[in-house]
Amino acid sequence: MFSKLLCSLILFPCISLFSQTVRHPVSSPYTSLGAYSSSQSDIFSFSGNPASLAELKNSSAGIHSERRFLLSELNNYAVVAGLHMKTGSFGVRFGYSGFSDYNETQAGITYARKLSGNLDAGVQFNYYAIKIAGYGNSSTINFAIGYMLHITDKIHFGMQAYNPFGGKFGNNEQEKLASNYSLGFGLESSSKFFVSAEIEKEEDLPLNVKVGFQYKFLSQFMVRAGIVSETSNAYIGIGFTVKSFRIDVISSYHPLLGITPAMLLLFNFKSIEH
Numbered sequence: 590m591f592s593k594l595l596c597s598l599i600l601f602p603c604i605s606l607f608s609q610t611v612r613h614p615v616s617s618p619y620t621s622l623g624a625y626s627s628s629q630s631d632i633f634s635f636s637g638n639p640a641s642l643a644e645l646k647n648s649s650a651g652i653h654s655e656r657r658f659l660l661s662e663l664n665n666y667a668v669v670a671g672l673h674m675k676t677g678s679f680g681v682r683f684g685y686s687g688f689s690d691y692n693e694t695q696a697g698i699t700y701a702r703k704l705s706g707n708l709d710a711g712v713q714f715n716y717y718a719i720k721i722a723g724y725g726n727s728s729t730i731n732f733a734i735g736y737m738l739h740i741t742d743k744i745h746f747g748m749q750a751y752n753p754f755g756g757k758f759g760n761n762e763q764e765k766l767a768s769n770y771s772l773g774f775g776l777e778s779s780s781k782f783f784v785s786a787e788i789e790k791e792e793d794l795p796l797n798v799k800v801g802f803q804y805k806f807l808s809q810f811m812v813r814a815g816i817v818s819e820t821s822n823a824y825i826g827i828g829f830t831v832k833s834f835r836i837d838v839i840s841s842y843h844p845l846l847g848i849t850p851a852m853l854l855l856f857n858f859k860s861i862e863h
Contacts, residue, residue, distance in 0.1 A: 614665045614686070615841045615849040616655050618817055619824045622785055622801045625737070625745045625775030629783045629803055631835075631855060632671045635680050635699055637787075638749045638773060639711030640735040642701035645671050645678045648858040655851035658843065662688040677702030690722040701735075709737040717766060719758065729766055731756035745775040767792040781805045785815075795819070813837075826851075833857045 614620070621637025623630040632649040635642040650670040657663035665686040672679045680699040687693055694717075701711030711734070718728035735749035749771045756766035773787040782804050789797040801815025801824075814825040826839035837853040 614653065614655050614667065614684075614851070615657050615822065615843070616653075616824055616826075616839050616851040618799045618801060618815055618822075619813055619826050619837075619839050619841070619851075620653055620667075620853060622803060622813055622815065623783075625747050625773040625785050625787070626777060626783055627739055627742070627745060628777060628780065629775075632669050632680070633853070633855070635671070635701065635711065635713075636667075636669070636682065638735040638737060638747050638771075639680075639699045639713040639733055640701050640709040640737040640747060640749075642671060642678045642680045642699050642711050643703050643709035643737070645673045645680075646857075648673045649856060650858075651853065651855040653851065653853045655839070655841075655849055657686075657849050658846040659848060659850070662691075664688070687720075692720050694718045694720075707739040709739075711735050711737075715752075717756070727758040727764075729756045729758050731766060743777045745777075747773045747775075749773075767794075789819075826853075828853075833859075 617636065620633040623634040624637030624641040627644050630641050630644045632645065632651050633653065648671060653667040655665045657665055667682065667684040669680065669682045678701050682697045684695040685692065695715060697713050697715040699711055699713040701709060704710050713733040715731050716728065717731060718726060720726045731752040733749060733751040735747060737745060737747040739745050751769040752766050753768055758764040769789065769791045771787055771789040773785065775783065775785045777783045784802040787799040789799065797817065797819035799815065799817050801813060803811055803813045805811040809830050811828045816823045820843060822841055822843050824839065824841040826837050828835055828837040833856055835855040839851040839853065841849040
């Protein structure tokens, strides 16, 4: 009973405002950390910027799951898959968060490709649905566009616009999914160490800064950690790779709401020439 009450308090501001906050997993800064990189990106990176899908080296798939603040009512699941081809890369993503009385579903398809030797571009089309017990269902369609500039082999810069217009809910379309804009920077100081910083501006919210790093202390092991300024949320995770599989164990900490455990499983298919 208490967990459902707390869940309602967390979700209520998002239901009552005219601008519906975009729902992200608490550990999304971890999963999308490789977006502003060419050698450290993976299939989850395009959730941070659709253009990063152009850097996909192999077709791959992954699953991510988290229990937000240890509440089963705030479970979050995501399934992603990407197909690498000479003409570009295609990606799909399906996400679900919430419980029977309130839940959100997201589905998207992404296409990205290299426009030149140092410029990537990507576009993503999304379906976003909300279900509230006693109020019914509502859904909308939106899109995102992103660019990535590889200034050198080690320095990368990118930008993304999510839902710049459209994305309205309800019969009277009085509630709109928030627009979100971001600028990101990545520095690969070596094959083992990578650092990323991102400035994000969501509609009706203050600027949010995300800073994180990745360090491969062994060929099979890596650690990622970082912080998000908007919520003072910190995260850390360890990834283990064996052959084509990678499994990450992640933990995020909010100073008021506590711990969010998460797990990620990734599989890379063998490279196929098309």
